[in-house]
Amino acid sequence: MIRGLTGDDAPRLAELELLLFSGDNPWSAADFRAEISQPYCIYLGIEHEGALVAYAGLAKMGPATDPEFEIHTIGVDPKMQRRGFARVLMEHLCAEADRFAGPIFLEVRTDNVPAINLYERFGFQTIGVRKRYYQPSGADAFTMVRPARLLEQAQQHEGDEL
Numbered sequence: 001m002i003r004g005l006t007g008d009d010a011p012r013l014a015e016l017e018l019l020l021f022s023g024d025n026p027w028s029a030a031d032f033r034a035e036i037s038q039p040y041c042i043y044l045g046i047e048h049e050g051a052l053v054a055y056a057g058l059a060k061m062g063p064a065t066d067p068e069f070e071i072h073t074i075g076v077d078p079k080m081q082r083r084g085f086a087r088v089l090m091e092h093l094c095a096e097a098d099r100f101a102g103p104i105f106l107e108v109r110t111d112n113v114p115a116i117n118l119y120e121r122f123g124f125q126t127i128g129v130r131k132r133y134y135q136p137s138g139a140d141a142f143t144m145v146r147p148a149r150l151l152e153q154a155q156q157h158e159g160d161e162l
Ligand SMILES: CC(C)(COP(=O)(O)OP(=O)(O)OC[C@H]1O[C@@H](n2cnc3c(N)ncnc32)[C@H](O)[C@@H]1OP(=O)(O)O)[C@@H](O)C(=O)NCCC(=O)NCCS
Pocket: 020, 073, 074, 075, 076, 077, 080, 081, 082, 083, 084, 085, 086, 087, 088, 107, 108, 109, 112, 113, 114, 115, 117, 118, 119, 121
Protein backbone atom coordinates (compact mmCIF):
# COMPACT_ATOMS: atom_id res chain seq x y z
CA MET A 1 0.00 0.00 0.00
CA ILE A 2 1.37 3.38 -1.01
CA ARG A 3 0.35 6.44 1.01
CA GLY A 4 1.37 9.97 1.90
CA LEU A 5 3.63 10.26 4.96
CA THR A 6 2.98 12.47 7.97
CA GLY A 7 4.95 13.64 11.00
CA ASP A 8 3.72 10.54 12.83
CA ASP A 9 5.91 8.42 10.55
CA ALA A 10 9.08 10.32 11.53
CA PRO A 11 10.37 7.84 14.18
CA ARG A 12 10.13 4.87 11.78
CA LEU A 13 11.72 6.93 8.98
CA ALA A 14 14.65 7.81 11.25
CA GLU A 15 15.02 4.11 12.09
CA LEU A 16 15.21 3.22 8.38
CA GLU A 17 17.68 6.06 7.73
CA LEU A 18 20.04 4.67 10.35
CA LEU A 19 19.99 1.30 8.61
CA LEU A 20 20.49 2.80 5.14
CA PHE A 21 22.74 5.86 5.56
CA SER A 22 24.68 5.24 8.77
CA GLY A 23 27.95 6.73 7.40
CA ASP A 24 26.36 9.80 5.81
CA ASN A 25 24.63 11.84 8.47
CA PRO A 26 21.27 10.03 8.56
CA TRP A 27 18.23 12.25 9.10
CA SER A 28 16.72 12.25 12.56
CA ALA A 29 13.00 12.10 13.35
CA ALA A 30 13.09 15.90 13.82
CA ASP A 31 14.65 16.32 10.35
CA PHE A 32 11.85 14.24 8.83
CA ARG A 33 9.14 16.12 10.72
CA ALA A 34 10.54 19.42 9.42
CA GLU A 35 10.73 18.16 5.83
CA ILE A 36 7.31 16.53 5.73
CA SER A 37 5.65 19.67 7.11
CA GLN A 38 6.95 21.80 4.22
CA PRO A 39 4.13 22.61 1.78
CA TYR A 40 6.49 22.22 -1.18
CA CYS A 41 7.46 18.62 -0.25
CA ILE A 42 5.68 15.40 -1.14
CA TYR A 43 6.58 12.37 0.97
CA LEU A 44 5.31 8.92 0.03
CA GLY A 45 5.76 5.58 1.74
CA ILE A 46 4.93 1.93 1.18
CA GLU A 47 3.53 -0.28 3.90
CA HIS A 48 4.03 -4.02 3.77
CA GLU A 49 2.41 -6.32 6.32
CA GLY A 50 1.68 -3.37 8.58
CA ALA A 51 5.18 -1.87 8.58
CA LEU A 52 6.51 1.14 6.71
CA VAL A 53 9.27 -0.35 4.51
CA ALA A 54 9.97 2.26 1.84
CA TYR A 55 9.90 6.03 1.57
CA ALA A 56 10.76 8.84 -0.80
CA GLY A 57 10.53 12.61 -0.84
CA LEU A 58 10.24 15.14 -3.65
CA ALA A 59 10.55 18.92 -3.30
CA LYS A 60 9.00 21.40 -5.73
CA MET A 61 11.20 24.46 -6.16
CA GLY A 62 11.17 27.71 -8.11
CA PRO A 63 8.31 29.67 -9.66
CA ALA A 64 4.84 28.07 -9.60
CA THR A 65 4.47 28.43 -13.35
CA ASP A 66 7.89 26.96 -14.17
CA PRO A 67 8.92 24.69 -11.30
CA GLU A 68 11.80 22.28 -10.98
CA PHE A 69 11.97 19.34 -8.63
CA GLU A 70 14.51 17.62 -6.37
CA ILE A 71 14.42 14.10 -5.03
CA HIS A 72 15.54 14.61 -1.45
CA THR A 73 15.63 10.99 -0.38
CA ILE A 74 14.57 7.47 -1.22
CA GLY A 75 15.15 4.32 0.80
CA VAL A 76 13.88 0.78 1.15
CA ASP A 77 14.25 -1.44 4.21
CA PRO A 78 17.28 -3.70 3.47
CA LYS A 79 15.09 -6.77 4.07
CA MET A 80 12.59 -5.56 1.45
CA GLN A 81 14.88 -4.49 -1.39
CA ARG A 82 14.69 -5.83 -4.96
CA ARG A 83 10.90 -6.17 -4.85
CA GLY A 84 10.10 -3.13 -6.98
CA PHE A 85 9.19 -0.80 -4.08
CA ALA A 86 11.60 1.96 -5.15
CA ARG A 87 10.33 1.72 -8.68
CA VAL A 88 6.74 2.29 -7.52
CA LEU A 89 7.79 5.34 -5.49
CA MET A 90 9.79 6.77 -8.40
CA GLU A 91 6.84 6.30 -10.77
CA HIS A 92 4.65 8.42 -8.49
CA LEU A 93 7.25 11.14 -7.93
CA CYS A 94 8.16 11.40 -11.61
CA ALA A 95 4.47 11.59 -12.53
CA GLU A 96 4.10 14.51 -10.13
CA ALA A 97 6.96 16.40 -11.83
CA ASP A 98 5.54 15.55 -15.25
CA ARG A 99 2.20 17.17 -14.32
CA PHE A 100 4.15 20.44 -14.31
CA ALA A 101 6.61 19.46 -17.07
CA GLY A 102 9.46 20.14 -14.64
CA PRO A 103 12.99 18.67 -14.57
CA ILE A 104 14.03 16.59 -11.54
CA PHE A 105 17.47 16.92 -9.96
CA LEU A 106 19.17 14.71 -7.37
CA GLU A 107 22.52 13.80 -5.83
CA VAL A 108 23.72 10.23 -5.46
CA ARG A 109 26.96 8.74 -4.17
CA THR A 110 29.21 7.90 -7.10
CA ASP A 111 29.62 4.34 -5.69
CA ASN A 112 25.87 3.73 -5.20
CA VAL A 113 25.29 1.39 -8.13
CA PRO A 114 21.76 0.25 -7.13
CA ALA A 115 20.49 3.84 -6.90
CA ILE A 116 22.27 4.99 -10.07
CA ASN A 117 20.73 2.05 -11.97
CA LEU A 118 17.31 2.93 -10.58
CA TYR A 119 17.61 6.58 -11.61
CA GLU A 120 18.94 5.75 -15.07
CA ARG A 121 15.91 3.53 -15.63
CA PHE A 122 13.77 6.61 -15.06
CA GLY A 123 15.69 8.70 -17.58
CA PHE A 124 18.13 10.50 -15.26
CA GLN A 125 21.48 11.54 -16.73
CA THR A 126 24.69 12.45 -14.88
CA ILE A 127 25.56 16.13 -15.33
CA GLY A 128 28.35 16.67 -12.79
CA VAL A 129 30.31 15.53 -9.75
CA ARG A 130 30.24 17.20 -6.32
CA LYS A 131 33.44 16.40 -4.45
CA ARG A 132 33.16 15.28 -0.81
CA TYR A 133 29.43 16.04 -0.90
CA TYR A 134 28.56 13.45 1.76
CA GLN A 135 29.72 13.89 5.33
CA PRO A 136 31.23 12.51 7.44
CA SER A 137 32.19 9.85 4.86
CA GLY A 138 33.66 12.41 2.41
CA ALA A 139 32.14 10.47 -0.51
CA ASP A 140 31.63 12.20 -3.85
CA ALA A 141 28.19 12.66 -5.43
CA PHE A 142 26.96 12.66 -8.99
CA THR A 143 24.41 15.32 -9.78
CA MET A 144 21.78 13.78 -12.04
CA VAL A 145 18.86 15.33 -13.89
CA ARG A 146 15.79 13.93 -15.56
CA PRO A 147 14.90 16.54 -18.17
CA ALA A 148 11.41 18.01 -18.17
CA ARG A 149 8.76 15.96 -19.91
CA LEU A 150 5.07 16.23 -20.37
CA LEU A 151 3.08 13.40 -18.79
CA GLU A 152 2.17 11.80 -22.14
CA GLN A 153 5.80 11.87 -23.30
CA ALA A 154 6.90 10.49 -19.93
CA GLN A 155 4.53 7.53 -20.19
CA GLN A 156 5.89 6.83 -23.67
CA HIS A 157 9.52 7.06 -22.40
CA GLU A 158 8.87 4.90 -19.35
CA GLY A 159 7.34 2.28 -21.61
CA ASP A 160 10.60 2.33 -23.56
CA GLU A 161 12.89 2.32 -20.53
CA LEU A 162 11.26 -0.03 -18.02
C1 LIG B 1 18.37 2.21 -4.21
C2 LIG B 1 17.18 1.54 -3.51
C3 LIG B 1 16.23 2.64 -3.04
C4 LIG B 1 16.47 0.63 -4.52
O1 LIG B 1 15.31 0.09 -3.88
P1 LIG B 1 14.63 -1.28 -4.33
O2 LIG B 1 13.23 -1.28 -3.84
O3 LIG B 1 15.50 -2.42 -3.94
O4 LIG B 1 14.66 -1.15 -5.93
P2 LIG B 1 13.67 -1.88 -6.95
O5 LIG B 1 13.47 -3.30 -6.52
O6 LIG B 1 12.46 -1.04 -7.16
O7 LIG B 1 14.56 -1.88 -8.26
C5 LIG B 1 14.37 -0.94 -9.33
C6 LIG B 1 15.64 -0.89 -10.17
O8 LIG B 1 16.73 -0.33 -9.39
C7 LIG B 1 17.97 -0.96 -9.76
N1 LIG B 1 18.50 -1.70 -8.61
C8 LIG B 1 17.91 -1.86 -7.40
N2 LIG B 1 18.71 -2.56 -6.58
C9 LIG B 1 19.83 -2.87 -7.28
C10 LIG B 1 21.01 -3.58 -6.97
N3 LIG B 1 21.23 -4.13 -5.75
N4 LIG B 1 21.98 -3.67 -7.91
C11 LIG B 1 21.80 -3.12 -9.13
N5 LIG B 1 20.68 -2.44 -9.51
C12 LIG B 1 19.70 -2.31 -8.59
C13 LIG B 1 17.63 -1.91 -10.89
O9 LIG B 1 17.73 -1.18 -12.10
C14 LIG B 1 16.18 -2.24 -10.59
O10 LIG B 1 15.46 -2.70 -11.69
P3 LIG B 1 15.42 -4.32 -11.97
O11 LIG B 1 14.98 -4.96 -10.69
O12 LIG B 1 14.43 -4.44 -13.09
O13 LIG B 1 16.83 -4.71 -12.33
C15 LIG B 1 17.65 0.65 -2.32
O14 LIG B 1 18.73 -0.16 -2.74
C16 LIG B 1 18.08 1.44 -1.09
O15 LIG B 1 17.26 1.77 -0.22
N6 LIG B 1 19.39 1.73 -0.98
C17 LIG B 1 19.91 2.44 0.22
C18 LIG B 1 19.44 3.85 0.25
C19 LIG B 1 19.93 4.63 -0.95
O16 LIG B 1 21.05 4.46 -1.40
N7 LIG B 1 19.06 5.52 -1.48
C20 LIG B 1 19.41 6.37 -2.60
C21 LIG B 1 20.08 7.60 -2.10
S1 LIG B 1 20.54 8.69 -3.44
